[in-house]
Amino acid sequence: MIITAEHLSKWYGQVSGLNDVSVSVPPGITGLLGPNGAGKSTFMKLITGQLRPSKGQVRVLGEPIWGNPALYQRIGFCPEQDAFYDRMTGREWVTALTGLHGFDARTAADQAERAIAAVELTDAADRKIGSYSKGMRQRIKLAQAIAHEPELLILDEPLSGMDPLMRRRTVRQIKEWARGGTSVLVSSHILHEVEAMTSNIVLVNNGRIVAEGDVHQIRDLIDEHPHTVSIRTSQPHAVARELLADEGVVSVRFEPGGLVVETARPDAFYARVTDLAASGQFGPIREITSPDDNLQAVFRYLVKA
Amino acid sequence: MTTRAALPAPPTFAAGAVRVFSLSLGEMLWSRRTIFLVLVTGAPVFLALVARIVQGSGVVPLRVNGVPVDGASIFGMMIWVFFLRFIVPVLGVFYGTALMADEVEDRTITYLFTRPIRRGAVLVGKYLAYVVCTTLVVLPSVVLVYFVLVPFSQVARSFVSFAIDLGLLALGLAAYGAVFALVGAALKRPLVSGLLFVFGWEQVALLVPGYFRRLTVAHYVQSLVPHAMPSNGVASLLQSVLSDKPPALVCLLALAAIITGTLWLAARTVESREYVLDQ
Numbered sequence: 022m023i024i025t026a027e028h029l030s031k032w033y034g035q036v037s038g039l040n041d042v043s044v045s046v047p048p049g050i051t052g053l054l055g056p057n058g059a060g061k062s063t064f065m066k067l068i069t070g071q072l073r074p075s076k077g078q079v080r081v082l083g084e085p086i087w088g089n090p091a092l093y094q095r096i097g098f099c100p101e102q103d104a105f106y107d108r109m110t111g112r113e114w115v116t117a118l119t120g121l122h123g124f125d126a127r128t129a130a131d132q133a134e135r136a137i138a139a140v141e142l143t144d145a146a147d148r149k150i151g152s153y154s155k156g157m158r159q160r161i162k163l164a165q166a167i168a169h170e171p172e173l174l175i176l177d178e179p180l181s182g183m184d185p186l187m188r189r190r191t192v193r194q195i196k197e198w199a200r201g202g203t204s205v206l207v208s209s210h211i212l213h214e215v216e217a218m219t220s221n222i223v224l225v226n227n228g229r230i231v232a233e234g235d236v237h238q239i240r241d242l243i244d245e246h247p248h249t250v251s252i253r254t255s256q257p258h259a260v261a262r263e264l265l266a267d268e269g270v271v272s273v274r275f276e277p278g279g280l281v282v283e284t285a286r287p288d289a290f291y292a293r294v295t296d297l298a299a300s301g302q303f304g305p306i307r308e309i310t311s312p313d314d315n316l317q318a319v320f321r322y323l324v325k326a
Numbered sequence: 327m328t329t330r331a332a333l334p335a336p337p338t339f340a341a342g343a344v345r346v347f348s349l350s351l352g353e354m355l356w357s358r359r360t361i362f363l364v365l366v367t368g369a370p371v372f373l374a375l376v377a378r379i380v381q382g383s384g385v386v387p388l389r390v391n392g393v394p395v396d397g398a399s400i401f402g403m404m405i406w407v408f409f410l411r412f413i414v415p416v417l418g419v420f421y422g423t424a425l426m427a428d429e430v431e432d433r434t435i436t437y438l439f440t441r442p443i444r445r446g447a448v449l450v451g452k453y454l455a456y457v458v459c460t461t462l463v464v465l466p467s468v469v470l471v472y473f474v475l476v477p478f479s480q481v482a483r484s485f486v487s488f489a490i491d492l493g494l495l496a497l498g499l500a501a502y503g504a505v506f507a508l509v510g511a512a513l514k515r516p517l518v519s520g521l522l523f524v525f526g527w528e529q530v531a532l533l534v535p536g537y538f539r540r541l542t543v544a545h546y547v548q549s550l551v552p553h554a555m556p557s558n559g560v561a562s563l564l565q566s567v568l569s570d571k572p573p574a575l576v577c578l579l580a581l582a583a584i585i586t587g588t589l590w591l592a593a594r595t596v597e598s599r600e601y602v603l604d605q
Contacts, residue, residue, distance in 0.1 A: 033602065069440055072600050088597070091336045094442040102603065104433035106353050117349045121441040123334035123341070165437065169333065 023048055023173055023204045024068055028077035031063050038063035040228040041077070046206055050199045052215030052236070053208040055225035061208045062101065064225065065177050068206070069098050082173060094122060097171035099162045101178045101208075107151035111142055111161045114150060119168040129168075136168035137161075139194065155182035155308075163191070167198065174198065176207040180214050185298040185309055192217045211311045212236070213248075213291050247271050248287040252294065253279040253308040260303050267293060336442035339450075346438065346451025347458075354452075354459045359424070363417060363460065367467035370408040374401075374474040397475040398484045402553030404471055405491050409464070410548060414495060415528070417460050418502025419520035423510035425452045426596060433603045446593030453507050453589060460499045465492055487552035497581055498547040504585040505543060508592040511599065539570075543584060546577040 024046035031038040039060045055061045066072040067079050070086035070093075078085065084092050106114055115133040124132060137146045140160040145153065150161060159182050166174060176195070180188045195218055199205050209215045215222055216236055224232040254260050257280040261273045269286030284290040291309075298306040337345060354360070377388070377400060386394040395403075426449060429435035438448045472488055502524075509523070510516040531538040532545060539545040549571045572580075 069436075071436065071439060072602070090442050090444050092442070093440050094333050094336050096440070098436070098440045100436045100440075102433045102436070104436075106434060108353065108356055118437055118441070121337070121342070121345050121349070121438070121443055123337045123442065125334075128334075 022046060024079070024081050024206065026064075026068070026077065026079045029064075029067060029074055029079055030076040031067060031072060032075045037228050039067065042228075042230050043077075044223055044230050044233060046204075046223070047221070048204045049221065050195065050205045050207065050219035052219050052222040053206060053225060054210070054212060054215055054222050055208075055231075056210050059210075059225045060228040061210075061225050062177065063228070065101075065175065065208055069096070069175055094169070095172045097166035097169065097174045099166040099174070099176045099179050101181075103155070103158060103182075105150045105158065105161075108149060110147050110149055111137060111153070111157075111164070112146040115161065115165045115168055118165045122169045124169070132168045132170070133164070136164040139167065140164045141190065156184055156187050159183055160187070160191070170203075172203060174203055174205045176205065178208055178210070180209065180211075181310075182308065184305070184307055185295040188214070188309075189295055213287050213311070247283045247285055248290070249281060249283050249311065250287075250290065250294070251276075251279060251281045251310045252306060253310075254306045255304045260297065260306070263297060263303065264290075264293065337447075339444055339447045342441075342443035342447035343451040343454065346443065346448050347454040350452045350455035351458060354421075354455050355462070357428075359420065360459070360463065362420070363463050366413055366416070367464050370404050370413075371467055371470045371474070373408075374404065374471040378474050396480070397477055398480050399553075401472055401475045401484075402487075404475075405468070405495075405553055406548075406551065409468065409495055410498065410544075410551065413464065414498040414547070415502050415524040415544070417464070418499060418506050419517065419524055421456045421460060422453075422503040422506025423516035423520050425449060425456060425507050425510055426601075427510055427516065430601050430603065435601055436603070439601070444593075445596045449507060449511065449593050449596045450589060453503060453592075456503050456507075457496075457500050460503070461496050464495060464499065468492060468495060490550070490552050494547060494550045497550075497578075498543070501543045501547065501581045501584050504588040504592070508588040508595065511592040511595040540580075543581070546572070546580045546584070549577045550574055 022045040024044075026042050026044050029042045030040055042060075042064070053061055053064065063072070067074055068081055068086060070081075070089065073087045080086070081092060082095055086092055109117070112133060115137060116130050119133050119136075120126065120129040122129075134143075134146075137143055140163050142157060142160050142164065145157060150158065153161065159179060163176070163179060166176070174195075179195070180191060183191060192214075195205055195207065199218075205218075207215065207218060212222075220236045222233065222236045223230060252260060257275055257278075261275070261280050261282075264270055264282055265273060267284070267286075267290065269284045269290055271283040271285055273283075274281050282290070294306065294309055297303060336342075378397075381397070388395040388400055426435070429438065429452075439445060468491060472491075476484055476488075505523075506516070506520045509520050513519050528542045528544045531542045532548075
């Protein structure tokens, strides 16, 4: 097991962030799934040693993580927050952070270069991070996490803010890293994002593990609930016309800068949107997001069950 | 990532601090706070230029009991009034308390705390960057003030005390920075506490006869000043009357103890403290 938590709890004063969680994460890719505020971030912070457990214990790669900085030599972490040293270029930033692992300057620069190439940012590497788009910022965060070639990658909402094509490429890249022997724990509030990478998931809600195991076991539950997807595009009406031809689409409504679609067949729908983005037929599709309500319905069902 | 490169050993505490120092120095030098620093240290240069222009026009800029004050004495006064009593402690408060707070506020602390470097080394690295950054801005300002005010013919005579001024200002920045690094690491409202320490506690303690003054940084820094303390107010007059100036070696040892002691405590505090970031 790459991560084990036993009766893990975390309180922020009187507020419970995580409540008596026991879970084992095997090697390979594991998805940590839950709506915002479910306890995902608290769990991520505990397994990356940013927070100390209030109760219970957590071990990463067989060792306790809190107060054990040497262990970070084997871990790469891509945090959720959109925070950077904006005045640095992408290359300077990744090189400097890689240097903190003890590499000499030349090796750190080489490692950074490879990581930047892996996330397809070589052309923009010498631009200041402050000038990057949201998707580019996500990718440079991934680069700093992989540059020292860790055994375990912990990715907190890594696909948020990426356009559909970059999502597809990043998912492919994550799977490739896993095939190369790197274990990956990836958090998301979008099942289809996680499902594209792995079938092994841990479902978190209200600070507890609701379910864990093979995604296909809860797959049918998900499909019973209409799925809402928000699309940011410059041609919402043309995109809507195209998508309404899809038999799974239940409803479409417009909002400033895009449209919100409800679909009963999320898998086919996501594939269709990605194809539309790739064709460029209706201008750029800048972002697709999925609100938490999709999962909430499933969680409500699971908790009742 | 199919063939993993051999990982080097994690950096030692000192090596980690040096790497954080190189990462932080540029960020600190080009931060908004440095604009404030340049403005603050630019004020004495501006005043020195005004004094020089006035002097050049044949008017004596400053007289004490009717006796004209020469450039070297005005410089000595400026070291006391502007640099020692204001600029050095204020910079110590603003930079020292923000060493970790800035990273927490910008939510970049995660990138430093998830590296194979002890958290204490992160603090020490950032502290070193503060010392170099403030020294690089404050000392050139002092050099400019000196060469604007002191006539070339008096440079040789006053150069030793000028060099001492530069050294003690750097030492003052290091000492105040270390104290406020601890305040920043341990307290929730470090800026208010820091300002209260500098403009409340230190001012009062220096006026009270007895041992209280030994619990200030100012006592040891000001005891090293080669210039006479200006008597520009009741407080200064009282301070000069009540002053018990310890030997220079005692002051240097006390400042070294303050720097190492408070930095050690600050590093210990950072090691054990949780930083919860706003999402």
